[in-house]
Amino acid sequence: MWAFGVAPAxxxxxxxxxxxxxxxxxxxxTGTARAYIDLAWAEATVGWPRFAAQARExxxxxxxxxxxxxxxxxxxxxxxxxxxxxxLGDDAIALAQAFADVATIAILQQRTLEQAHxxxxxxETALASRVLVEQVKGVLAERWNTSxxxxxxxxxxYARARHLRLSDLATRIIADAFDTAAxxxxxxxxxxxxxx
Numbered sequence: 001m002w003a004f005g006v007a008p009a010x011x012x013x014x015x016x017x018x019x020x021x022x023x024x025x026x027x028x029x030t031g032t033a034r035a036y037i038d039l040a041w042a043e044a045t046v047g048w049p050r051f052a053a054q055a056r057e058x059x060x061x062x063x064x065x066x067x068x069x070x071x072x073x074x075x076x077x078x079x080x081x082x083x084x085x086x087x088l089g090d091d092a093i094a095l096a097q098a099f100a101d102v103a104t105i106a107i108l109q110q111r112t113l114e115q116a117h118x119x120x121x122x123x124e125t126a127l128a129s130r131v132l133v134e135q136v137k138g139v140l141a142e143r144w145n146t147s148x149x150x151x152x153x154x155x156x157x158y159a160r161a162r163h164l165r166l167s168d169l170a171t172r173i174i175a176d177a178f179d180t181a182a183x184x185x186x187x188x189x190x191x192x193x194x195x196x
Contacts (some may be wrong), residue, residue: 022051024077027065031074034065036087041172061085066096068104129167136170140180150186158183 046053
């Protein structure tokens with residue numbers, strides 16, 4: 001939890017997980033802001049008595065819930081807590097909404113960066129695997145004195161028959177941890193009988 005002062009009332013700002021109860025949970029689910037919730041008024045806090053009791057014990061008397069929203073997408077909610085029952089002015093509410101908007105952008109940018117990192121990692125892994133397989137195709141073609149296509153077909157057939165990932169088999173071959181003699185070499189085709 002972090003706090004900042006908004007004169008004349010003291011306000012604590014909290015971005016909370018949504019697995020608990022409270023106005024921020026409702027705000028997240030509905031995308032609707034709730035302002036000036038009197039934590040001492042039972043009717044205002046009927047859906048979250050545990051939350052209201054804990055907030056009052058902490059010294060807060062009023063709370064506000066503002067959605068973290070970009071267009072129609074709600075990604076969270078922001079709760080503002082006041083230690084006084086004094087109404088927040090329009091400037092303070094506008095500041096809170098601006099803070100919620102900035103927090104929303106930061107959350108969405110972080111998610112985008114994380115997704116890009118996952119995609120990049122997968123692409124790097126796929127490329128590295130592809131490079132290893134290409135190297136092994138060349139090695140086998142040279143050892144068997146056959147085409148790269150025939151070497152690949154033999155490698156793939158061997159891996160499939162044994163339920164091995166092609167990239168794992170290629171890694172073992174490149175590391176000299178696998179004897180390629182175990183892979184049946186493709187049948188030799190006389191040069192005059194080859195298609196093309």
